[in-house]
Amino acid sequence: MTSFTEENYLKIIYKLSAETDNEISTNAVAELTQTKAASVTDMLRKLSEKQLVSYQKYQGVRLTEKGEKVALMVIRKHRLWEVFLVNKLGFNWDEVHEIAEELEHINSDELVQRLDEFLGFPQCDPHGDPIPNRHGLMPELGYKNLSEITVNQQVVMMGVAQHSTNFLQYLAKIGLNLGAKIKIIEINDFDKSLTIKIGVKKECFLSNEVAKNVLVKAIKMD
Amino acid sequence: MTSFTEENYLKIIYKLSAETDNEISTNAVAELTQTKAASVTDMLRKLSEKQLVSYQKYQGVRLTEKGEKVALMVIRKHRLWEVFLVNKLGFNWDEVHEIAEELEHINSDELVQRLDEFLGFPQCDPHGDPIPNRHGLMPELGYKNLSEITVNQQVVMMGVAQHSTNFLQYLAKIGLNLGAKIKIIEINDFDKSLTIKIGVKKECFLSNEVAKNVLVKAIKMD
């Protein structure tokens, strides 16, 4: 059995691992868990004894297959609950993260399966993040960052790569909502900032920083 | 803020208080929390410092108004989640208690309100227990024990006063389901056991012990 706290460490190590092939540093984990490096060291030793991570002092940490499975199940629960909160209870997508952080630790395979079914087996959560299936398989959605799209291409907004309330509210303010049709009007060579058209109405300016965090899907031209 | 553990103690003290006007004993609490009396003593001192209970050593414990409010909110959440699990996810009523024990500690007033609304503001949970409203008011449903009903009266099964899986499965086996129409055919003077008719089909025999734990509502004769 894994505790609430252990699950949080595993989830965070998983997320850090997605960005690199190297071992994850103690400090990186400490930053995301909001604890001190000393506490992380203790926990890594414990997770290592439980075979959930492979860890050698001073050399960083990596999830074992077993640890990755646990992390994926926590992420699965988190994202399914987010879908529930938004689609069924009518929460806004920038309000659900905290609550899902609690719900993700509820222990019942049966519950997760039935919830998944109740929600219609969604492929992604309200932020566009893919939801691992019951076997821990993460669906490949093939979304791109808006910053990778070329001029004149038409795309649909599918999600975000950053979940801060700040960022989500900024998107809401400029009218960049999930499902919005976006056309790239111009790319500024100097700073890679964009002028885009949202739907039929607005033209609007986006920094590259923002564009990198917007996930889009190309519209099939037929 | 109250911890998971504190909330469980408050809930249990609340339940014990429903059966008596006297102070609740340390041992009674220990039995239901599945801990030792020594642990209960420690916790009671702590809850007392937080003004959630009034407690004097050797004299038992009682909830304060503040403590009762917390207990009622936990019970509210527990019962709402049970309704969700049964009505929305299709769980059987004897499968939901354990899961609701976890869900009841999720902290978000907004979540509870929206869940309540999503479920259509139910008055009672799948076992017929009343659900406190957002102000902590427990609706008076006026259900009676089947053991209090007189011969020839018609009643409808509304819930149970005992939640053990054993008991619930026994009811299922004899066909005594929520909403079943019951008519008392005969009451045995000696041991207060009953012969009843369930719906149109079955006649069946019930011990007084079982009858005391079946909640019913009289059918209005018009």
Added chain:
DNA sequence: ATATATTTTTAGATTAGTCTAAAATTTACT
């Protein structure tokens, strides 16, 4: 009413998760 039994509390220890401060190790820079 006094001894006995029961209940409750205290004292001291344990576990999980955290902390600070100091020591050890690794990395980075001339």
Added chain:
DNA sequence: AGTAAATTTTAGACTAATCTAAAAATATAT
């Protein structure tokens, strides 16, 4: 390669919740 800087680990302590064993208080019974 040698030293300074940064990172990581160790050592020792704290809190919440629990335990066991012993002491204290209350209840019971002749």
